Amino acid sequence: MTELLQYIVNGLVSGGIYAIVAAGFITIYNVSKVINMTQGEFLMLGGMFTVTFIGAGIPYFVSIILAVLLVILIGAVMQKFIIGQAKTNNPISLIILTIGLSIFIKGIASFFWGKDPYALEPITSNDPINIAGISIAQQSLWVILTVIVILIGLWYLTEKTLLGKKINACSVNQQAARLMGISPAKMMMLAFAVSAGMGAIAGIVIAPLNVTSYDVGTLLGVKGFAAVILGGVGNPLGAIIAGFALGLIESLSAGYISSGLKDAIAFMVLIVVLLVKPTGIFSERSVGKGGL
Amino acid sequence: MKNIGKGIYVYLALVIFAPLLFQDDYYLSLLVITGIYAIVAIGLSIVMGLTGQISIGQAAFWGIGAYTSAVLTTKYEISPFLALIAAAIIPAVFAFILARAIAGLSGYYLAMATLAFGYIIQILISEWESVTGGATGMIGIPSIDFFGESELGMYYLVWGVVTVVLLFSLNLVESRVGRAFRAIHKSEIAATSMGIDVRKYRLLAFVVGGLFAGLSGGLYAHYVGTLDPQPFGFHESIVFITIVVIGGMTNIWGALVGTFVIEMIRAGLTSLSDTFPALSGDVDTIVYGAILVLIIMFMPEGLVPKIQSMVQSYKHRRSTATVVVQKNKERETAR
Numbered sequence: 001m002t003e004l005l006q007y008i009v010n011g012l013v014s015g016g017i018y019a020i021v022a023a024g025f026i027t028i029y030n031v032s033k034v035i036n037m038t039q040g041e042f043l044m045l046g047g048m049f050t051v052t053f054i055g056a057g058i059p060y061f062v063s064i065i066l067a068v069l070l071v072i073l074i075g076a077v078m079q080k081f082i083i084g085q086a087k088t089n090n091p092i093s094l095i096i097l098t099i100g101l102s103i104f105i106k107g108i109a110s111f112f113w114g115k116d117p118y119a120l121e122p123i124t125s126n127d128p129i130n131i132a133g134i135s136i137a138q139q140s141l142w143v144i145l146t147v148i149v150i151l152i153g154l155w156y157l158t159e160k161t162l163l164g165k166k167i168n169a170c171s172v173n174q175q176a177a178r179l180m181g182i183s184p185a186k187m188m189m190l191a192f193a194v195s196a197g198m199g200a201i202a203g204i205v206i207a208p209l210n211v212t213s214y215d216v217g218t219l220l221g222v223k224g225f226a227a228v229i230l231g232g233v234g235n236p237l238g239a240i241i242a243g244f245a246l247g248l249i250e251s252l253s254a255g256y257i258s259s260g261l262k263d264a265i266a267f268m269v270l271i272v273v274l275l276v277k278p279t280g281i282f283s284e285r286s287v288g289k290g291g292l
Numbered sequence: 293m294k295n296i297g298k299g300i301y302v303y304l305a306l307v308i309f310a311p312l313l314f315q316d317d318y319y320l321s322l323l324v325i326t327g328i329y330a331i332v333a334i335g336l337s338i339v340m341g342l343t344g345q346i347s348i349g350q351a352a353f354w355g356i357g358a359y360t361s362a363v364l365t366t367k368y369e370i371s372p373f374l375a376l377i378a379a380a381i382i383p384a385v386f387a388f389i390l391a392r393a394i395a396g397l398s399g400y401y402l403a404m405a406t407l408a409f410g411y412i413i414q415i416l417i418s419e420w421e422s423v424t425g426g427a428t429g430m431i432g433i434p435s436i437d438f439f440g441e442s443e444l445g446m447y448y449l450v451w452g453v454v455t456v457v458l459l460f461s462l463n464l465v466e467s468r469v470g471r472a473f474r475a476i477h478k479s480e481i482a483a484t485s486m487g488i489d490v491r492k493y494r495l496l497a498f499v500v501g502g503l504f505a506g507l508s509g510g511l512y513a514h515y516v517g518t519l520d521p522q523p524f525g526f527h528e529s530i531v532f533i534t535i536v537v538i539g540g541m542t543n544i545w546g547a548l549v550g551t552f553v554i555e556m557i558r559a560g561l562t563s564l565s566d567t568f569p570a571l572s573g574d575v576d577t578i579v580y581g582a583i584l585v586l587i588i589m590f591m592p593e594g595l596v597p598k599i600q601s602m603v604q605s606y607k608h609r610r611s612t613a614t615v616v617v618q619k620n621k622e623r624e625t626a627r
């Protein structure tokens with residue numbers, strides 16, 4: 001029983017990160033109809049910048065803030081000068097474009113930081129806490145807390161503020177939004193900035209649980225994308241639930257079947273779900289054609 | 293055959309006489325690797341260019357082919373040529389099953405499903421240690437005796453296969469099947485209403501793509517002699533996509549040209565990294581990434597179609613120019 005609880009806790013921690021990545025995908029997708037495959041690289045950049053700033057002697061929390069701001073800037077610049085300029089709305093071209101950007105960022109990162117892994121100090125001490133026989137790393141609690149704060153913050157932003165209403169307006173009907181004096185271009189840039197910021201924070205809080213290196217972003221990004229597909233493209237709640245589900249599937253299969261096969265099992269579940277329901281579990285706004 | 297055009301003669305001459313120009317084993321080995329990649333790329337360009345689907349898992353078929361041939365020759369001592377046939381058929385069967393399963397998907401869903409398939413296969417290859425040797429891989433895969441076990445023999449074998457694959461694909465494009473492919477790419481709904489069985493043709497494209505990738509994987513295994521799971525993942529799948537996108541997705545020749553461009557870049561980077569060790573990381577991905585972004589943004593049709601249209605407009609301009617000159621002359625003689 002404690003074993004099972006332990007796996008569930010582990011699953012919720014990684015699932016929370018997938019949920020944030022997935023929420024980032026959806027935030028961008030709903031406004032600009034782009035599946036942004038660089039989402040995972042935002043996490044990598046967040047972690048690596050923080051490590052670098054701390055290495056330069058900047059205090060821990062200042063480093064984190066600087067890293068997040070820098071990644072937000074990168075996200076916004078990327079949207080304004082590259083993705084926003086592409087004159088195509090074909091999902092395959094867009095996916096190739098953002099994959100290109102993502103391996104470009106990864107290559108630059110390997111050039112600057114090399115291939116060695118880096119360690120980041122946890123927010124509080126390294127000693128795990130014991131609750132009812134389950135040992136939880138203190139950092140895991142910080143991860144869960146961060147996930148909750150980010151997701152609530154995102155919900156508040158999109159549902160309760162005027163800015164969120166503007167973003168929603170653009171995702172429903174860009175033409176009409178423009179007539180109401182909202183600039184879709186600005187909202188798209190904002191969506192990229194928000195996603196980049198969320199990704200960077202997620203990347204920073206999980207870095208201490210493991211090591212971080214130039215290539216951690218790819219798999220995290222793919223898992224987040226998998227959560228988006230599993231939940232149904234364009235459906236934020238579905239994607240978040242799917243993110244947690246994916247984390248649980250992985251941690252349970254790592255515990256009970258084989259840790260080497262955990263990713264393969266998670267991806268097999270994804271394919272099986274697509275066989276049964278080609279538009280994800282919670283379906284979506286527009287069907288089939290990649291949502292376009 | 294008659295629709296393929298004159299390009300094929302130039303191509304054949306180049307393939308036959310290239311070894312005379314590059315007698316050095318290093319250049320021959322580059323050409324062999326180029327040929328091996330070109331086979332996969334031609335298959336992928338049928339999937340991506342002709343039916344407008346995407347496969348971010350093509351390296352998985354390549355890996356299945358490589359391991360099939362390697363296991364059959366080392367563990368069961370089957371002749372490499374028979375093993376190559378199996379290396380083509382088994383990935384094609386996988387492609388058939390995958391394509392049947394995901395027949396209803398398109399756009400982002402299809403991208404994710406093929407991406408997931410790629411990861412699954414790479415993980416299974418590394419985990420199935422009793423057969424594949426796991427992460428350490430396999431060694432001592434016999435090389436193929438094609439008129440002697442030489443670099444030159446391998447060159448002619450690989451480029452012979454490239455030629456067969458190329459001719460098959462060029463013919464496919466000009467056939468009824470190719471027209472159906474293009475109709476599906478333009479509009480699935482219109483194609484369906486014209487009586488084209490869209491699912492059947494999309495399935496066919498996937499199977500052909502998987503078959504070519506598998507055959508190429510088998511050749512790769514025998515050529516390199518050792519295998520490990522590392523090259524059969526996401527990174528290589530992206531390289532294949534880059535090749536097809538550079539050359540021009542809608543053109544079979546594009547796959548060939550794209551392979552040459554990418555292999556030249558790769559060879560250039562490798563020799564540069566000897567002098568500048570800083571370039572040894574994943575620096576090649578910077579180049580591939582930049583290429584993908586620039587092509588999609590500024591030249592989405594790719595190199596070969598771009599060059600073709602430039603040549604055509606040049607010819608057109610010249611012919612209109614001669615017409616004008618002739619008319620002026622006629623006017624003068626009339627006076």
